[in-house]
Amino acid sequence: xxxxxxxxxxxxxxxxxxxxxxxxxxxxxxxxxxxxxxxxxxxxxxxxxxxxxxxxxxxxxxxxxxxxxxxxxxxxxxxxxxxxxxxxxxxxxxxxxxxxxxxxxxxxxxxxxxxxxxxxxxxxxxxxxxxxxxxxxxxxxxxxxxxxxxxxxxxxxxxxxxxxxxxxxxxxxxxxxxxxxxxxxxxxxxxxxxxxxxxxxxxxxxxxxxxxxxxxxxxxxxxxxxxxxxxxxxxxxxxxxxxxxxxxx
Amino acid sequence: xxxxxxxxxxxxxxxxxxxxxxxxxxxxxxxxxxxxxxxxxxxxxxxxxxxxxxxxxxxxxxxxxxxxxxxxxxxxxxxxxxxxxxxxxxxxxxxxxxxxxxxxxxxxxxxxxxxxxxxxxxxxxxxxxxxxxxxxxxxxxxxxxxxxxxxxxxxxxxxxxxxxxxxxxxxxxxxxxxxxxxxxxxxxxxxxxxxxxxxxxxxxxxxxxxxxxxxxxxxxxxxxxxxxxxxxxxxxxxxxxxxxxxxxxxxxxxxxxxxxxxxxxxxxxxxxxxxxxxxx
Numbered sequence: 389x390x391x392x393x394x395x396x397x398x399x400x401x402x403x404x405x406x407x408x409x410x411x412x413x414x415x416x417x418x419x420x421x422x423x424x425x426x427x428x429x430x431x432x433x434x435x436x437x438x439x440x441x442x443x444x445x446x447x448x449x450x451x452x453x454x455x456x457x458x459x460x461x462x463x464x465x466x467x468x469x470x471x472x473x474x475x476x477x478x479x480x481x482x483x484x485x486x487x488x489x490x491x492x493x494x495x496x497x498x499x500x501x502x503x504x505x506x507x508x509x510x511x512x513x514x515x516x517x518x519x520x521x522x523x524x525x526x527x528x529x530x531x532x533x534x535x536x537x538x539x540x541x542x543x544x545x546x547x548x549x550x551x552x553x554x555x556x557x558x559x560x561x562x563x564x565x566x567x568x569x570x571x572x573x574x575x576x577x578x579x580x581x582x583x584x585x586x587x588x589x590x591x592x593x594x595x596x597x598x599x600x601x602x603x604x605x606x607x608x609x610x611x612x613x614x615x616x617x618x619x620x621x622x623x624x625x626x627x628x629x630x631x632x633x634x635x636x637x
Numbered sequence: 638x639x640x641x642x643x644x645x646x647x648x649x650x651x652x653x654x655x656x657x658x659x660x661x662x663x664x665x666x667x668x669x670x671x672x673x674x675x676x677x678x679x680x681x682x683x684x685x686x687x688x689x690x691x692x693x694x695x696x697x698x699x700x701x702x703x704x705x706x707x708x709x710x711x712x713x714x715x716x717x718x719x720x721x722x723x724x725x726x727x728x729x730x731x732x733x734x735x736x737x738x739x740x741x742x743x744x745x746x747x748x749x750x751x752x753x754x755x756x757x758x759x760x761x762x763x764x765x766x767x768x769x770x771x772x773x774x775x776x777x778x779x780x781x782x783x784x785x786x787x788x789x790x791x792x793x794x795x796x797x798x799x800x801x802x803x804x805x806x807x808x809x810x811x812x813x814x815x816x817x818x819x820x821x822x823x824x825x826x827x828x829x830x831x832x833x834x835x836x837x838x839x840x841x842x843x844x845x846x847x848x849x850x851x852x853x854x855x856x857x858x859x860x861x862x863x864x865x866x867x868x869x870x871x872x873x874x875x876x877x878x879x880x881x882x883x884x885x886x887x888x889x890x891x892x893x894x895x896x897x898x899x900x901x902x903x904x905x906x907x908x909x910x911x912x913x914x915x916x917x
Contacts, residue, residue, distance in 0.1 A: 404663050455669030455776055475669050480776075483660035490662075519865040543772040547655035548784045550648065571863040588793070589786030593762050595775035608851070608881065612758050616799070616855035623796040 389416045391470045395423065397435065398477040401486045407475065408432075414465050420476065421449055421460035424488070436487035444601055447535030451488050452477045457537040457599045460488075481539065481546040494545075495536050498556040501584070502563050506575040522571050528609060529566040531602040532559065538596035538606060544589050555586035558596035562610040568617060578621040581614050590615070651782045667778035674774035681767035688892050696741035701903040702726075707912055708818045709832045711899045712839065714742040715815050728818065729811075746811070749804035756798035758851045759888045799852035809840070809847050816840045822917030831913035835901050839894040846887040849880035 393414045396407040412426055421439055428435045440446040442461045449460040454475050468474055482490040507516075539557040540546065556564075561581060568577035581587040592615075596606045604610075620627045656664065668674065695702075695713050702714035703726045710717065710726050717723070718732040722742055732745070741747055754760050765771045772779040787795050816836045822828025847853070858874025861867055880887075905912050 398662055398664065400663060402660050406663070452669065452776065454671045456672075457776055472671075475671075477664060477669060478662045480656040480661055480664065484662040521864040521871055541776050543779055544784060544786060546776070547772065547779045547781075548649065549654055549658040551784065569862060573862075586786075586788075588788035589784070591761065591765050591771060591786050591792075592758055593765050593772060593775075595772070598775050612851045613855060613859050615796075616852060617860060619796045619799065620860060623793075624799065 390414065393423065393465070393468075393470065394473040395427070396473055396475040397424070397427065397432075397488070399432075399435070399487055400484070402484055405484070405487075407477075416466075418465050419461055420453055420458075420463045420465065420474070423465065423474075424460060424476065436485070436489045438489045445533055447533035450479055450535045450537050450540065452479060452540075457541045459535060459537070459601050462601055479536070479540040481542070482536075492536050492539075494552060495534070495539055495557070495559065498560045498585075499563070501556065502560055502567075503575055503580070505567055505570065505573055507572045508574055511572065516572060518571065525569050525609065526566040528604055529562050531604055532562070533602060534559065535601060537599045537601065541595045541599045542590075543593070543595065544586075544591075551586070551589060555589045558590070558606050558611060561585060561587055561590065561614060562604070562606050565610040565614040565617075568614065578614075578618045582618045582622060587611070587614060587618060649782050654782060656778050668774075668776060670774070670777060674777055678767040678770075678773050681763045684889075684892075685764065685767065688896065691896060695899055695903070696743065696747065697739040699736070699738065699740075699742060701906040702742065702899075704832065704902055704906045704912065706823055707828065707830055707832060708821045709836065709902045709905065709912075710815050710818070711902045712812055712815070712843075712895055713899050716746065716811050717742050718745060728814070746804075746808050749801055750808060752797075753801035753805040753847075754888075756795050756801055757884075757888065758798070759885045761795060763888075798850075799856065802847070802850050802852040802856075805847050805850075809843050812840050812843055823914070824917060826917065828917035829915045831915070832901055832905060834915075835894075835898050839891075839898040842887065842891045842894045845880060846884070846891045848877060849884045849887050851881065851884070853877055854881050 390413050392411050395410040395412055397410060399405055399408045410427055410431060412423055412431065414423060421442060424435070424437050428437070437449065437460070439449040439461065441448070444459055444462040451458065451460050453460070453463050457479065460476070476488065478484050478488045478490045482492050482494060485491050536559065539559050542557050544555050545552050545557060564577050564581045564585060567573045567575065590611055592607055592611060594607045597604070597608070600606060653659065656667070692713060695711070699721065702711040703709065703717070703723050705723060705725045708725070716729045717726040718729050719736045719742055720731050720734050721736045736742065736744070766773060770779050771781060771784065787793055819833045819836050820827060820829060854874065854877045857877050858864070858867065858870040861870060864871040864874070904910060
């Protein structure tokens, strides 16, 4: 069953651009990325789009569909009516390179700023066996495909370009939480999270969780627990007192 | 501006920051969302405002807060420890002289209850979105030129949520005591009425909301790095985690149950109808 869909796709680069109108065939079972590929093949050979696996696992085809941050390959055309005009734009939190392709190097820079796993210095490879209950919290965070939709939708940087230096975004605060919850990690992640990665700027409005294609509970399981751990270290006098008299770690 | 320069700190200029920053895709609309993105915030704004108005009106009215015959005490006036309270409602004694008009009888706990809800991680999301448009909805540009989150006063006080949680636990104990007292018949012995059932539902929901708190989840076991070394706390954490996934629903349910409990007691106390008795 084929129908002619109305699409508006943002075309342009960092100097300017606009939404361009297209009419394009849609077949049963297709996703938005299929339609973008058909546009490339039939009407607009120079349309730039970043994609790779087409299976929701590489995190390449992040964009905004009708204003909502989504993966192009995981958005079924059957979720729209045939009369609807579907608008596709690049992610609006990052500088655009061309058409639907953005420069996400902000995220790679923030990733490098997170110190890696720091086990005790005297621990030899193979000396430690982890139990399932100790790894399952961080296993959830390891599902991240780094599509950066959470970074894109987070209003702290999306709506405030000037915050990009001070705030690492939900994806990398989740990475810090993952490391902090690791039984063997010895680094001071709490102070890092608050002082160097801007955890205090997060006001837990949960948009990162809403857009995550892997359904990771970023806010409830990473950001809020990390905020509570920061409170332990920085704002809770009872925990501070407990640590001084040797009753709390 | 080149791509590499894009995330250098820049002084925000109204109309040229956020999604309209130089270098980003040039789209004038604050959002291209086609769904009713404003509905959730509008609903939250309306319901929370109505609840605050109701709770304020009822707490300052100093009226119809107690049904002496069955010992139904409204949660909005508990504990009643001022000389202005009905003597039968003063189970915890008389700590204060007569209150002037408009001063809530439960003044001693209301700041803590208010603080617990205001600093609650769920309510923060709700009112940041609905009352402060920060953001109004996901992927909808907020109207503010600058943003510092919870890094400065007053919002840095949100970090005190765990202390409000400790007080909320104590207040839940008081509510539980009020419930036990409400199992009273008209002759002074044991009895159950519709008011008792409503108070029971309210107290169960209040406990569930309080225990599902993110600070409780952290204190009970979330702060640990090594679950396998603390199996009992891990079990407790698992239980609280299950409750925690319902924190939003419990937050709203308790607002409803508090309102219904108070309204029922007010109506019975005011003589609008009599309590439906199940036992005595």
